[in-house]
Structures are given as C-alpha cells and as structure tokens.
Amino acid sequence: MSILVRCVCGKAMNVKDEHAGKRGRCPACGAIIDIPAATTTQPSTPPATAPRPAATTLPAGPPVAPPSHAAPLYEGLSERAPRLGNRMYAVLLLALVPLIWNTLSDPDDTMRRLAQTIKANPEVARQFEQREDATIDDLLLALPDHRVQGAMVARDSWVHWGMALAAGGLFFALAMVTLRSRDHKPRPLLIVGLFTGTLGILLLLGFQYVADWTQGVWVRGRGIVTILFYIVKFIGFSYRAAEDPSNGFLLSFVGYTCGVGFCEEVCKALPLLWHFRTQGKLTWRGAWVWGLVSGAGFGVAEGILYSSRYYNGLSTGGIYGVRFLSCVALHAIWSAAVGVMLYRRQDLFRTAEGFLGMVAQTIVVIAVPMVLHGLYDTLLKQDYAVWALVAAVASFAWLAWQVERTVRQERTNALPV
Incomplete structure (x- = not known):
C-alpha cells in the first residue's frame, strides 16, 4: 500500500506506507515534507444522513493566498535543478578531450x-x-x-594566470547552471572554491612537510597521539615511495594512493566534511556541486604551480589545455563523487564517535576516488599513458553511477531525512 503525497511545488509522489508519520525530501525541489498517516478504508454502507440545513450566506473574507514555494534549505542549494541539471555532470567528459588528444598524439x-x-x-x-x-x-x-x-610562453610569463582565471570561471559557471534558481546565492560556492584553492593547498603542503619530518623519527607510547604520529609517518613513507623513480608499479601505487590520493582528496573534501558534520542541509545536487567547485579550485591552483615550475619556457601549448581543463576536471570529478557519497552516508558520518570514528567514515567516503587518483598517477609514472586515460574515464563513470543511482532513488520515493 502507498500514500499519495503532494509537495507545495506541485510534485506528486507515492510513498510506501512504512514511512507514514515520518518526514522526507521532495525529489523535485528538496523541500522537507510531512508524510501523513495511511488512510483507512471507509465502510461500504453510508451513514444515515441528517436533514440538510437551510443555506446561509457567509460574509466574504479576504482571498486566501496560494501556498508559497518551499524555502530553500541552504541558500538556494536545494532549489529545483534546471531541466538538464541532473545530467550536467556529462559536461565534465568534454573537458577530458585535451587529455584524450594529448594521449593519442605523438609525445612532445x-x-x-x-x-x-x-x-x-x-x-x-x-x-x-x-x-x-x-x-x-x-x-x-x-x-x-x-x-x-x-615553447608557448616565456619562462617569466604570467599568461598561465589568465588561463587559471578562465578555467576557474568555466567550472564555476557549470556549477551555477547546475543549480540555477532565481534566488540562488553564488557566495557559498565561491568561498568553497577559494578555500580549497588557497588554504587547502597550504594545508596540504604543511601536512606534506610534517609527514616528511617524521621519517627517521620513532616514538613510543600509547594513545591517540602515537597512533596519529604513525599514520602521518606512513603517509610520509607513501609520498617518498611515489616519488622514487626506482620503485615498481606496486610500491608506486601504494605511495600514490595512500599518500597523494588520500591527502589531496581529504583536502578537497574539507568543506563538505565540515558542512555535513555541523549542518547537513545540502541536497545531493548541492553536495556534488560543492565537490565540483572544491576540486576545480584545487586543480586550478595546482595548474598555476605546475605551469610556473615545469611548463613555462619549455612546453608547447597542448599541455596547458590538459592541465587547466582535463586535470581540473579530474580533480572536480573525484571530489564531486565524494560529495554525493558523503550525502548518502551523512547520518553515519555525523554520528561517528570520536576522532578515529570520523576518520574511518572519511576513508570510506573517499576510498574509490582515492584509489582511482592513485592509479591514474601511477600509470602516468610508469609511462602507461593509454591506461591512465582509461583510469580517467573510469573516474567519470564512477561519478555518473553515483549520480544516476541517487536520481533513481529520489524518483522512487522521497528520500528520508
């Protein structure tokens, strides 16, 4: 048996009677709705009718205004998505075209x-x-x-800053189109992107410095401090394993996954982790868009560093398209997938007990993007460029599956809150 529920936005849905008396989210606009109790079947014999009273004329009152649209849950991020909003992630596949072209072309x-x-x-x-x-x-x-x-530009050129600005604007525009609404505020998205592209990068560099410092240092004792020390020490070992050119595939994969992949995905997920730990008002669309802009901010900042260190004065123009489009898109894909997964597991993350419990839930959320990230970097290091491209496409497929699974669920019934 199902219960017919209608939201103030006009969306009608059938909800299983086991959810009667609970609250849910409207799959169209994300508004919180109360699911009524199941109606009971009326008796077949009609009750005796009382004599109809004489008609009376009531005084006319003020007109009743129709119900207003549900208020947004988080600064417009829960508003109804545009017509193709659920499929806007497909645009990220186009951003991989420079990587595909560069991989299949003759190397420079x-x-x-x-x-x-x-x-x-x-x-x-x-x-x-x-x-x-x-x-x-x-x-x-x-x-x-x-x-x-x-070489495309001089060693002391600032052209790559213009490329970074253009790439950031492009991915920010994609986020705004995905969540288009008349009262949507771009400020939260801008803050997320700037945080990851500045403070997030600095936190990552600081963590790498501490991890490198722990090498050769051994401590004794028990408790959370000792555990954290050896976790950081292992991450430092992983970074060294990733950077050592003499290491083979397996050790490099462990290094890139547990070092580079773990640290970068955590840094990009920090805004989402904070939000779902303290508030949890984002819909799944808001979560994947926060991940999108956070990953794009990180990728753009990384592109600036790589251009000034390795590309300017040396590289042809193709590598800039790869760095500021394809690599930014890859970072956005990985962190957007983390956003959707975190939305689905937000209750487990929010109720995790203690610091170690929260760390464990974080690892579960970032596990697949972390592994795909590490695999992609390892394949590039081992000169398996075509297989690295396969890993990049697999990353997009993982995001697509996450989104499509969530869309199917919200079409079936109101998601529990």
Missing part, C-alpha cells in the same frame, strides 16, 4: 627542442659550462625570448 620531445635551442645559441652554452650551481630558470632566462624553441 622537450629535451630535443632544448638541445636544438642551446646548439643555436652557443654563447649561452659557454656561459653555463662552468656554472655548477645554475638552475633551469637561469638557463631559460638567458635564452632569447626566455624560452626554448616551440
């Missing part, structure tokens, strides 16, 4: 172009022959136009 031989540039400028070569302390920055800044042959 940077060292060959550098050798040709030095050969064409023998005075620069003679200048640096006797300098043992010379850096790549010194060499590139001494070259004409401060770049090697074929």
